[in-house]
Amino acid sequence: xxxxxxxxxxxxxxxxxxxxxxxxxxxxxxxxxxxxxxxxxxxxxxxxxxxxxxxxxxxxxxxxxxxxxxxxxxxxxxxxxxxxxxxxxxxxxxxxxxxxxxxxxxxxxxxxxxxxxxxxxxxxxxxxxxxxxxxxxxxxxxxxxxxxxxxxxxxx
Numbered sequence: 001x002x003x004x005x006x007x008x009x010x011x012x013x014x015x016x017x018x019x020x021x022x023x024x025x026x027x028x029x030x031x032x033x034x035x036x037x038x039x040x041x042x043x044x045x046x047x048x049x050x051x052x053x054x055x056x057x058x059x060x061x062x063x064x065x066x067x068x069x070x071x072x073x074x075x076x077x078x079x080x081x082x083x084x085x086x087x088x089x090x091x092x093x094x095x096x097x098x099x100x101x102x103x104x105x106x107x108x109x110x111x112x113x114x115x116x117x118x119x120x121x122x123x124x125x126x127x128x129x130x131x132x133x134x135x136x137x138x139x140x141x142x143x144x145x146x147x148x149x150x151x152x153x154x155x156x
Contacts, residue, residue: 023080026064027107030079033058034100042100044092051090051103065135073124077131083124085110 033054034042043049052069055061066078076086089110092098098106120128 022111023078024111026061026079027111029058029060030055031104031107033061034104037100039099039101042098042103044090044098044103051100065138067138073127074131074134076124077128082120083127 030051034051037054041049042051042054044051047053047070052066052075056067056069061067061078064078066074069075069078072083072086072090075081075090076083079086081089089106
């Protein structure tokens with residue numbers, strides 16, 4: 001799976017429009033996660049209980065650096081979509097309750113559409129770079145925590 005850092009590099013080096021190829025594997029894993037979420041625990045108006053919020057608590061996503069998400073930019077970077085597409089997919093524009101099954105259907109409908117060529121804005125390029133740096137920092141912190149735990153356990 002391409003990393004957020006690579007997406008950031010792509011966005012940073014982009015001068016014209018680019019075609020976004022969605023991370024289909026990540027979407028399939030998200031559907032797997034959502035299939036086990038009870039409707040009462042799913043809420044698109046709350047970052048903790050939305051599709052991305054549930055993903056951030058899953059081992060597959062955490063292992064790939066997606067351990068927190070509180071904006072559409074991070075979701076877009078991880079799933080390799082535009083920010084606009086992430087907003088349309090993961091938000092509740094109709095202001096109607098959405099179930100996990102309906103979100104899975106949204107994902108299927110979204111993936112059935114061909115990728116679109118988009119012109120990244122300066123803000124999107126900067127945000128992709130920031131997201132990539134945050135992912136690297138998160139991974140480094142996780143490694144440091146593991147090393148510290150090994151050292152502490154060796155001393156006691």
